Amino acid sequence: MIGVGLVGATAVGAEMFGVGWSVTVVLVVWGVAVLVVGLAAYRWRERAFFAAGADPRGVTVAAFAGLVPVAGLGALTIMAAMGSPDMLSHRFDTPFHYNALAYIRDTHQASSLTLSSLGNPDLPAAFYPAAWHDLGSLVMRTTGADIPVTANMLVAVIAVVVWPVSCLLLVRQIFGRNRAALVVAGVVSVAFPAFPWDLLGWGVLWPNLLGLAIAPAALAVVVTLTGWARDDAIGVPRAWLLLFVAIGAAGLAHPNVLFSLVVLAVFFVAAALVRRGVRLRGQGRTWRGVAEIAGFLAVLLLAWWWAATTPALETARTWGWKAFQTPANATGEVLLNATNQHEALWVLSAVVILGAVAAHRRYPTLRLIVLGHLATGFLYVLAAGIARPDTQKFIGYWYNDSHRLAAMLPITGVPLAVGGLLVLATFLADKAAALPRPRALSTTTASVGLVLVLLGATGQLYAQDRTDRVGVTYPRFPQDQLVTDQMRAFFDRVAERVPPDAVVAGNPFDGSVLLWALADRTVLYPHFLNSLSDDQAYLAAHLDRVATDPRVCGAARELGVDYLLIGKPTDRSGPRTYSGIDAVADAELTPGLELVDSAGQSRLYRLAACDSASPSASYALPPRP
Incomplete structure (x- = not known):
């Protein structure tokens, strides 16, 4: 005590x-x-x-x-x-x-x-x-x-x-x-x-x-x-x-x-x-x-x-x-x-x-x-x-x-x-x-x-x-797991390809939320009950339009987001907060995104369409001691 x-x-x-x-x-x-x-x-x-x-x-x-x-x-x-x-x-x-x-x-x-x-x-x-x-x-x-x-x-x-x-x-x-x-x-x-x-x-x-x-x-x-x-x-x-x-x-x-x-x-x-x-x-x-x-x-x-x-x-x-x-x-x-x-x-x-x-x-x-x-x-x-x-x-x-x-x-x-x-x-x-x-x-x-x-x-x-x-909190079957063993191994590869100071977007419900804890790469949406700023909400709902909607790259630059991580398939019947990310997960190819690595259904993309401007990284964590 x-x-x-x-x-x-x-x-x-x-x-x-x-x-x-x-x-x-x-x-x-x-x-x-x-x-x-x-x-x-x-x-x-x-x-x-x-x-x-x-x-x-x-x-x-x-x-x-x-x-x-x-x-x-x-x-x-x-x-x-x-x-x-x-x-x-x-x-x-x-x-x-x-x-x-x-x-x-x-x-x-x-x-x-x-x-x-x-x-x-x-x-x-x-x-x-x-x-x-x-x-x-x-x-x-x-x-x-x-x-x-x-x-x-x-x-x-x-x-x-x-x-x-x-x-x-x-x-x-x-x-x-x-x-x-x-x-x-x-x-x-x-x-x-x-x-x-x-x-x-x-x-x-x-x-x-x-x-x-x-x-x-x-x-x-x-x-x-x-x-x-x-x-x-x-x-x-x-x-x-x-x-x-x-x-x-x-x-x-x-x-x-x-x-x-x-x-x-x-x-x-x-x-x-x-x-x-x-x-x-x-x-x-x-x-x-x-x-x-x-x-x-x-x-x-x-x-x-x-x-x-x-x-x-x-x-x-x-x-x-x-x-x-x-x-x-x-x-x-x-x-x-x-x-x-x-x-x-x-x-x-x-x-x-x-x-x-x-x-x-x-x-x-x-x-x-x-x-x-x-x-x-x-x-x-x-x-x-x-x-x-x-x-x-x-x-x-x-x-x-x-x-x-x-x-x-x-x-x-x-x-x-x-x-x-x-x-x-x-x-x-x-x-x-x-x-x-x-x-x-x-x-x-x-x-x-x-x-x-x-x-x-x-x-x-x-x-x-x-x-x-x-x-009950440690299920043995992959269908009951937020992050499978295959995804966990993939996260280690993501850490090798993503710079330590980068911020990674992803639908938290598909397991990408644990990239921060498991691979030490900051995620934009760190838990399920996220309170989102306007930029965060817009990016979550429209990230599939990265090549055509200037506001997407603007939000990404403001938040310091350079990468998108897709995890395992999620239930699409829930709230549509992350509909833009879900659309990328469902599509075979999304213009403006460059596939960096993949393993099974997990994929890591770079926001290539946003390369023309340097990110302000206002969301990034303070410099590490």
């Missing part, structure tokens, strides 16, 4: 001060941060800045021992889904994420305040959460890995390392120094296909994946601040500092994670205020408690009203995802962890429900987790089963998307499942002690045994479901 926040903030600050993005800049900022915090901690060490004391060694060993099988289970899922580390993702959002990494690589600019335009000077600067891309660019610079390998390994580490450790901290704060809880927390965290596995294939929503992966850690901070932590491992003073870090990290990873945290944290804050109100009443200060609760409700309602009406969130609120089932079916999916019409996970769901039931008597903090789980489930039902204009004020902050909302359920599902396993483990330990010949069975041993049973009963925690959800 600290790493995401500090790296994302460094990228913003570096660009504001005109400093190029690099590993050195990050190391300097980290060094300063460590020095400042270290000196502050030393200066106020007598004021309990840190937690009262470290956990016993046995507790720590149990926690990390539970993470060992996670690495194996997660790695097997990733390998089975990807096939090889350099496999391309072929989903709708992939071109933007790949080309954003290419943009950072080429310009040394990585700020969340400017990344969205990918260097297009005709687009106004707008916020886009770039923390995932910032981390990816650092992986590229420190390892030399190419963009597909970088993206695959980064999301694998988020799913297999960041998410389980984040869940481990939340479980630690809820159950305290409970070895039985900590030894199973990591394994349980990878059992829910809705997260992290679904977001590795749906979208792909890699920034959202990063943000939600640190959400349990951020919620653990809230648990400390509201006084609901058991054997607190953070400490209130440190938690106040981490709260601001968490807010920044979530916002720079993906802002809708902030809304997710509000949904889950509001119950902890409200419960803390009610508890404080009861205490104030006992002191004869009833009206003080009432005023604090009323103030909290007023702030909450005011914030909700702003979010439901501000133009800044209008695009997200009005995104057009529709309901696809009945509310009753959606409710059943929440109970059975079968969201978005996947198979029911009966065994895991039974454990989660048992944990929710046990929360009433055994684990007070877990009751608030139950409320958060119910609230998230309600939001999912709105998205999957209703999704009307009037529901946008509740689910619009997640783009009205059932997948994003379903991904929230494991944040609360993991501690509930841990609670369910603890109930069963305690029952087994008690039964063993009550035998005619009593057996010594610790709850930790019983918990480990239950996890082994869970692994066997669920096919290694629904391994096939996890693999299928991730594998």
